[in-house]
Amino acid sequence: MTKANDMIQLQQQVQQLSKQLQANNAYKNTSIFKRMNKEAEKWYEEKVVEKQTAQTHKQFLQDKISSMMLGQPQHRDISTIKTVNGVLMRVATDDQANVVKVEPIKSFGELDYNERSQLMTENKKLYTRLQHDVYRPEMHDFHIDVMVAEGIRFDEWSILADTPQKPSLEGLSMEDSSKVLSEYSKATEAHTARLTAYQSDKTAYETGTMNNDLRECETKIETINSELQG
Numbered sequence: 001m002t003k004a005n006d007m008i009q010l011q012q013q014v015q016q017l018s019k020q021l022q023a024n025n026a027y028k029n030t031s032i033f034k035r036m037n038k039e040a041e042k043w044y045e046e047k048v049v050e051k052q053t054a055q056t057h058k059q060f061l062q063d064k065i066s067s068m069m070l071g072q073p074q075h076r077d078i079s080t081i082k083t084v085n086g087v088l089m090r091v092a093t094d095d096q097a098n099v100v101k102v103e104p105i106k107s108f109g110e111l112d113y114n115e116r117s118q119l120m121t122e123n124k125k126l127y128t129r130l131q132h133d134v135y136r137p138e139m140h141d142f143h144i145d146v147m148v149a150e151g152i153r154f155d156e157w158s159i160l161a162d163t164p165q166k167p168s169l170e171g172l173s174m175e176d177s178s179k180v181l182s183e184y185s186k187a188t189e190a191h192t193a194r195l196t197a198y199q200s201d202k203t204a205y206e207t208g209t210m211n212n213d214l215r216e217c218e219t220k221i222e223t224i225n226s227e228l229q230g
Contacts, residue, residue, distance in 0.1 A: 090110075
């Protein structure tokens with residue numbers, strides 16, 4: 001008798017489970033379930049994108065902080081050439097990308113093989129003038145300022161070296177003068193924007209704002225991970 005009762009109870013449990021499964025399947029086919037499931041999928045996808053964006057921003061901030069602390073890797077402990085308002089100069093940096101020496105190049109023989117290759121690629125006309133000993137650079141106060149601007153990061157020095165200089169309009173027609181001044185104005189605006197961006201990053205680093213932003217970004221990533229893990 002007991003065995004028969006056990007069989008009956010088992011059959012009842014199976015029937016009840018079957019009804020629950022049928023009810024669940026029916027619910028999954030309802031518009032409410034489909035809408036909720038779609039919303040859940042959308043939420044998850046948005047959270048994944050939010051996390052990826054935060055991770056990208058975190059890497060950006062880490063690179064910025066590293067650059068401010070030690071200079072950019074490609075600018076550390078190097079010797080390279082740069083044309084500064086028509087004058088070719090060699091600039092050397094230390095292992096933290098600080099400028100330690102700036103000197104003008106006066107003859108082709110002063111350039112090593114790598115520097116000649118670099119100049120040939122960047123300024124073939126100047127390369128040819130140096131090669132044939134017809135390079136006669138004119139030094140002005142601006143060039144001296146660039147040469148004595150040591151102890152600053154290469155990035156900052158490079159911005160200083162790229163400062164647009166007011167062009168001479170001597171011998172130019174009104175039309176040509178207008179064109180030259182327009183180009184100078186555009187170059188000045190672009191340089192100002194570049195300098196402002198660098199100074200903004202420098203200030204953000206020195207005041208700790210950049211590090212605070214990094215911590216907030218890391219906290220945001222941790223929060224999103226907790227939300228995704230449920």
